Each structure stands twice: as structure tokens, then as C-alpha cells.
Amino acid sequence: MFCSRLLHKAVAQGRRALTYALARRFASLNKIDEKDAEKRTALHLAAEKNQHLMVSDLISLGANVNEQDGLGKTPLHLCAENGYLRVLEVLKNCKDSGVCVAVNLADHCGLTPLHCAALAHTILAMESRRTDSASDMGRFLKLRKDQILEGINCLLHMGGKPELQ
Secondary structure, three states, X not given: OHHHHHHHHHHHOOOHHHHHHHHHHHHHOOOOOOOOOOOOOHHHHHHHOOOHHHHHHHHHOOOOOOOXXXXXXXXXXXXXXXXXXXXXXXXXXXXXXXXXXXXXXXXXXXXXXXXXXXHHHHHHHHHHHOOOOOOHHHHHHHHHXXXXXXXXXXXXXXXXXXXXX
């Protein structure tokens, strides 16, 4: 448990070199996928914090891309619902190079990463309608909507199936 806290803390602080060194050691001990109190691995945290280089490092060291947290979410769910395109690209490249990335794996609410992204896009679209498009917030919401939409397209190219439930 102590080692997983160190690795999780390094990821949370954005310390890539330390994360790599710790992850390399924990991988040799078969502990790279140790979970925190919320049942998240270091890879979950890196994906949630949009740390695409850390995501790549952790996967190269053997982190399980399909590990589910306490809510049933994989790292792909987390980057999809936040529109983190670089992390999505890392996962897409992994899938393209033969890593089994479970694109259609549902969380505990029955939502796949594609569903999570579509839901996030819908919420942003509703918020946008209530916001002046010329305001800073309006421009921000448009950018976020565009990011999420690009993520949806990426998920579809990865084999995401909208009809699953």
C-alpha cells in the first residue's frame, strides 16, 4: 500500500521522472496496477490529469489500460469524458499497435467511454445555449465542446459502438 501511495502522489504532482522511476520499480514487483482508496491505479490518475506522456510511460511499463476503478471507469472513460485528446491518442496508438484496449467496456452505470463523451458533449451543449457565445465563458464552452466532439470521433475510429448498453 505504501508504494502505491508514492506512485499515485508522484502522478498527482505531475512529476514525470519520479513517476517513471517508481513505476519501473513497481512493475518489476508486479505492483504497477496497485489501487488507491478510490480503486484507481496510477494510470487512472495520469489519464484524469491529462498527463499523456505519463500515460505512455506507464503503459510501456506494463500498466493495465483496462483496469476499472471503484466506479467501473477505465482510463479511457476518464479521458473521453474530459476530452483529453492527447491521452486518447496515446490509447488509440496502443490499440493500433496491438494492445487490447476495451473501447466498449461499460462502467458500473452501464456507460462506455463513448457514452461518457456523448453525455459530456450534451451537457456542454446545454450550457452553451444559456451562455453568451461572445463571452469568455461562451468561447470556453465552444472549445470544450469541440474537444469532446473530436474525442467522440477518435472513439468511433477506435471501434466505439454507440448502440451498446
